[in-house]
Amino acid sequence: MQLRSSSILLASRQHGETAAIARFLTREHGLVAGYVAGARGRQLRPVMIPGNFVAIDLRARSDSQLPFAKIELLESRGPWLSEPLPAAAISWVCAMTASALPERYPYPHLHDALAALLSAICQAPSARGWLPALVTYETMLLREQGYGGERPVQSADLGEVLAQFDRLERPLLRYLLADNRGDVMAARSLLRERLARMVGDISG
Numbered sequence: 001m002q003l004r005s006s007s008i009l010l011a012s013r014q015h016g017e018t019a020a021i022a023r024f025l026t027r028e029h030g031l032v033a034g035y036v037a038g039a040r041g042r043q044l045r046p047v048m049i050p051g052n053f054v055a056i057d058l059r060a061r062s063d064s065q066l067p068f069a070k071i072e073l074l075e076s077r078g079p080w081l082s083e084p085l086p087a088a089a090i091s092w093v094c095a096m097t098a099s100a101l102p103e104r105y106p107y108p109h110l111h112d113a114l115a116a117l118l119s120a121i122c123q124a125p126s127a128r129g130w131l132p133a134l135v136t137y138e139t140m141l142l143r144e145q146g147y148g149g150e151r152p153v154q155s156a157d158l159g160e161v162l163a164q165f166d167r168l169e170r171p172l173l174r175y176l177l178a179d180n181r182g183d184v185m186a187a188r189s190l191l192r193e194r195l196a197r198m199v200g201d202i203s204g
Contacts (some may be wrong), residue, residue, distance in 0.1 A: 001058065003058040003067070008115060009047075014040065020048060025114065026106075030035045030103065031071075031102065050090065052078075053074040053077055088148045093118070095183070095184045102140075
């Protein structure tokens with residue numbers, strides 16, 4: 001297996017003392033995993049942030065072997081890690097995507113939607129600018145996996161959009177994340193808490 005592509009880094013799990021196993025979403029090849037040597041070193045640590053856009057070079061001797069991955073940073077989400085709400089949103093959408101999709105099956109529409117969502121989270125002045133897109137993306141994930149899903153709310157009312165966000169939790173748990181509830185849903189719960197805090201600040 002040999003693959004070169006731009007991608008979205010979705011997840012990184014420590015492997016040994018200095019390496020990591022990372023999961024990437026590419027437009028042409030879907031979700032792919034790779035072994036990144038030196039991932040916890042000074043040079044690569046800022047690159048191994050979920051949500052980052054990276055160029056990857058994957059190489060393996062056979063399709064059954066986990067490829068070795070060389071990566072290069074294209075666009076960083078690091079500056080938003082210090083912002084609680086954007087950081088929680090990036091963490092959730094990346095963890096959800098990494099857990100919900102099968103490997104090596106292309107979903108170009110999902111890739112493009114996630115890329116646009118990540119950009120919106122980082123560029124919009126508040127969650128009003130990206131929460132509808134996040135709800136739409138969750139709905140797209142359900143539909144792409146064959147589980148239908150209600151139409152996203154087309155409303156400027158933050159309360160209505162948040163209500164649909166809440167309703168989506170059950171089908172996401174049942175259909176996409178049944179085997180990965182722990183850490184993945186913890187990321188969604190943290191995002192929900194921070195959204196509630198934001199709504200409270202607005203109404204107050």
